[in-house]
Amino acid sequence: MMPLLSILCLLLCPAVTQAYEWRTSAGTNALVVPAGEILAEEALLLGDRVDVQGAAERDLWLIAATTIQFDGDARGDLRALAGSAVFGGTTRQNLLAYGRGLHLTSNAVVQGQTALVGGTVICEGTMAGDAWIHARSITLGGHWGGNVRVHASEIRVAPGTSFAGDLLYTSPRPLAYDSSVSIAGEARQIPARLPGTGALAPGAVRARFLFHGYLFLAALLVGMPFVGFFPQLAGGAVRRLRLSPWRVLLAGAILLLLGPLLIAFAFMTVVGIPLALLLAGLYAALAYLAHIVIALWLGHTLVRSPAPQTFARVLAALATGLFLIYFATALPGLAAFVVPPVLVLGGGALVLALLSRPFVPLPPPLPKPPEMSNQPQPGVKS
Secondary structure, three states, X not given: OHHHHHHHHXXXXXXXXXXXXXXXXXXXXXXXXXXXXXXXXXXXXXXXXXXXXOEEOOOEEEEEEEEEEEOOEEOOOEEEEXXXXXXXXXXXXXXXXXXXXXXXXXXXXXXXXXXXXXXXXXXXXXXXXXXXXXXXXXXXXXXXXXXXEEEOOEEEEOOOOXXXXXXXXXXXXXXXXXXXXXXXXXXXXXOOOOOOOOOOOHHHHHHHHHHHHHHXXXXXXXHHHHHHHOHHHHHHHHHHHHHOHHHHHHHHHHHHHHHHHHHHHHHHOOOOHHHHHHHHHHHHHHHHHHHHHHHHHHHHHHOOOOOOOOHHHHHHHHHHHHHHHHHHHHOOOOHHHHHHHHHHHHHXXXXXXXXXXXXXXXXXXXXXXXXXXXXXXXXXXX
């Protein structure tokens, strides 16, 4: 993990701008935002450990390899991705968190909606809006101001917990809670679509989300150097997708159908095996980068801004799009509907962007210098 974080640090050091703040930590050092410090713009904090005690005026992204500790004040949306995270501060809008262990302490306040995905989730604070929680084990406490929807193998409700709306849950067993628990709406069990061993079982879904979280981080690591080193190719592919969707669809279908046939034909000729291997590598690269292009298009569509598209803004759009793609494919039954159009449209956009790049001709050869003659020139004494 340390080499990966070092690479990220090198890639992102020049990305800090006045419109977007990006911070990373080196090695295993913790990235700390001390109390009293204010992040005036949208910010993404990335490190092995992230500790936020200050305030963020706008949206805040937290990504950590191991742990996140949030005791600050996020005045925009707060999005967190880590191995484990503890929230003890205030989120004035929405909270979205993903991790093996998530803990909202009794001091935590979420004034908007709450979405939590993890292995073990413990909530003891105050959540004013609707909440959606998906985990293996869930403990509910504190005060919930909206409707709560939970999906877990094990659900516990702490004494004294209050729900201002409905409590809808999916669990193998009916929910049991103390008489001191207050539920203003209804507490209703929603059966899973499949038996406990099926694709929608809490354990299977948790494993899918965990696996897709790792794929999300891996794609982000690939997408950052791709956007940084090939900005014209990435931008051209997104423009092609936005301006010529039907041409992109046709090019992607041709690539998807004829690519494997060309590789197989070159491989069968024996002498074309090196060419087949080269084509296979190029085909695999296009297939993987296809969802990077779709993520950029999705991110720019959702977070479109009239301000100049700086490197940091492009990476923020990339992270948003990748999160949406991997979150959608992690849901059971949706991958089959998401992956084919992503491959076709993203691959077609890349092919058209490559073919439309301006051709730079080779410079003509320099003229030969005149030959020196040994004959004496007129009027020149030898």
